[in-house]
Amino acid sequence: MSSNQKNYNLLDNLSAKIMLLHCRSKDLDLSKKTHIMGIVNITPDSFSDGGLFLKKDDAIKHALKLINDGADIIDIGGESTRPGAQPVSIQQELDRTIPVIESLSGLTDVPISIDTYKSNVAEEAIKAGASIVNDISGLGFDEEMAGVVAKYNVPVIIMHIKGTPKDMQTNPTYHALIPEIMDYFRIRIKMGLDAGIDEKNIIIDPGIGFGKTFNHNLEILNRLCEFSIFEMPIAVGVSRKSFIGAILGNLPPSERLAGSIGASAIAAYNGANILRVHDVKETKRAVMVVDAIKNQSMP
DSSP states (O other), X not given: OOHHHHHHXXXXXXXXXXXXXXXXXXXXXXXXXXXXXXXXXXXXXXXXXXXXXXXXXXXXXXXXXXXXXXXXXXXXXXXXXXXXXXXXXXXXXXXXXXXHHHHHHTTOOSOEEEEOSOHHHHHHHHHHTOOEEEETTTTOSOTTHHHHHHHHTOOEEEEXXXXXXTTTTSSOOOSSHHHHHHHHHHHHHXXXXXXXXXXXXXXXXXXXXXXXXXXXXXXHHHTGGGGGGGOSOBEEOOTTOHHHHHHTTSOXXXXXXXXXXXXXXXXXXXXXXXXXXXXXXXXXXXXXXXXXXXXXXXX
């Protein structure tokens, strides 16, 4: 049996396995369908939508629109992590995100994720109503993060990153891309388990665009099913990213919808359980078709 056949057999087994994510407001059965995480960036400098939702009311209105469009999770971030981005203070991040989370959590039972690598921000966000932590550093930038996740018993997305947002795209190199990312996950998962995080609360994300070249991103999407070896949910974020713009003749982020849907569909077919996207309605419709083909049944 070839390695690809083994990987897809494992993926089939995982599709049949119940992967239940326990969030504060509701449980998400990730084995039933591909879940859509809608992005709400409360930042002035995010690569695609920076400055659009800096006001609290605008951010809440956008989040409710994404929910109406079919988002299963809302991911709220107060610091841009685009290539070259400068970090912001803890207080600035708190000021941007906490009022939105407090208000939004009272308006919906859709789980709210806090996109942060700072343990202080994660803890305050959880207190305000967030029920998932999305850590681009994979528990690596703040040694207190794993303890906070364990303390509140919430799901955490452990993402792979090489370097920091400021320098991650400065000639990222690997001797063996997929094995090195897998080694990273083994280390970070163990770090989380040792801190008391429940294994059922861990989601992995290979970090498209975070210390990756154009070819690295394509290889990860092609070989995404190999990460099913961890038997943990897989999250992927390709929405509007630069590799898509490059494929489409250097189109700007605002014109990358079709390409984003194409990449998201490939990710879903190859094993992604959660897709982090800007365009919820369009992506959700596309992956409903992918799920129907994968499962050979109506979604």
